[in-house]
């Protein structure tokens with residue numbers, strides 16, 4: 469095995485949880501890009517999907533949804549332990565009427581116990597999303613997600629315009645993609661945004677972790 473060259477090797481690797489919900493695969497594709505980038509940056513990564521809440525009949529009525537269910541069958545479902553474990557959590561959700569999907573919200577709503585114990589605070593959080601149309605609620609979805617993070621006492625690492633590519637994808641709140649109801653699969657612009665966001669979360673979380681430990 470090759471030896472990782474990260475500062476944490478052999479001691480305490482940065483832990484990143486990528487927790488997402490995806491019906492038709494857009495967010496799942498971004499979640500994989502973010503996970504792989506965080507791993508390449510030296511983090512230990514848990515890629516986790518939110519448990520499905522929709523009835524199987526609804527899934528089966530939409531081929532893209534059924535395909536994504538099959539393609540992601542091997543990804544473990546998220547639990548509160550995954551959030552407790554992580555130094556940084558990157559949440560992904562499709563826009564649902566300008567808001568966070570109920571499936572990801574259900575994951576968040578199961579964190580009350582950890583919240584009461586103060587175990588969600590001082591972690592780094594970030595979010596990514598997708599919508600069907602360009603003004604369909606990407607920013608409102610990410611801001612709604614970040615409302616919850618404020619209650620955690622979390623530290624939001626948004627991408628801002630910290631990389632020249634952000635002037636191309638144009639969303640400082642987090643990676644977002646416009647899928648045009650499936651007609652526009654995740655493209656290189658969105659993948660670049662995902663990589664920039666993942667690298668930034670790892671870098672900021674390393675700094676926070678080291679600073680808090682000092």
Ligand SMILES: Cc1cc2nc3c(=O)[nH]c(=O)nc-3n(C[C@H](O)[C@H](O)[C@H](O)COP(=O)(O)O)c2cc1C
Nearest residue numbers: 490491492493494495562565566598599600601604
């Ligand atoms: C119930 C529902 C509500 C949606 N609300 C919006 C919306 O407000 N704005 C929008 O542009 N797209 C909306 N969409 C489309 C999805 O957000 C979009 O297709 C997203 O990319 C799907 O991600 P996924 O492929 O990971 O499931 C909605 C889809 C569903 C099923």
